Amino acid sequence: RLSSYAYQGASLGQEWVRTLNNRSIAPDVTFFIDVPPEVSQSRIEKRGNYVELYETDERLRPIYANYLRLIEQARSEGENIITVDGKQSVEEVAAAILQHTLARLGE
Numbered sequence: 001r002l003s004s005y006a007y008q009g010a011s012l013g014q015e016w017v018r019t020l021n022n023r024s025i026a027p028d029v030t031f032f033i034d035v036p037p038e039v040s041q042s043r044i045e046k047r048g049n050y051v052e053l054y055e056t057d058e059r060l061r062p063i064y065a066n067y068l069r070l071i072e073q074a075r076s077e078g079e080n081i082i083t084v085d086g087k088q089s090v091e092e093v094a095a096a097i098l099q100h101t102l103a104r105l106g107e
Contacts, residue, residue: 035086
C-alpha cells in the first residue's frame with residue numbers, strides 16, 4: 001500500500017489511491033528500505049544499465065520525499081513500518097529484515 005501512495009499518489013492524487021486501497025488488507029508490517037536518491041543514482045551509474053522510468057533524479061527525489069512524508073503519516077495512523085538502512089550491503093539489509101521478522105514471529 002505504501003508504494004501505491006508514494007508512486008501513484010504523486011501523480012493521481014492521494015485521495016483516489018487511498019480510496020482504492022481501502023479495499024485492500026492492511027499489512028502486518030511494512031519494510032521501507034531507505035535508499036536516498038543520491039545513493040540510488042550512484043548505484044544506477046555503477047551498474048551501467050538502462051535507466052528505468054522511475055530511476056531518473058527528477059522522479060526519485062519527489063517520490064523519496066513522498067515516502068518519508070507518507071511513512072510518518074501512516075505511523076501516526078497506527079501502521080507498523082520498519083525503516084531499514086538501504087545504504088548497507090545487500091547482506092546487511094537482508095539480515096536486518098530477517099532480525100525484525102524473527103523478533104515479530106517471537107511475539
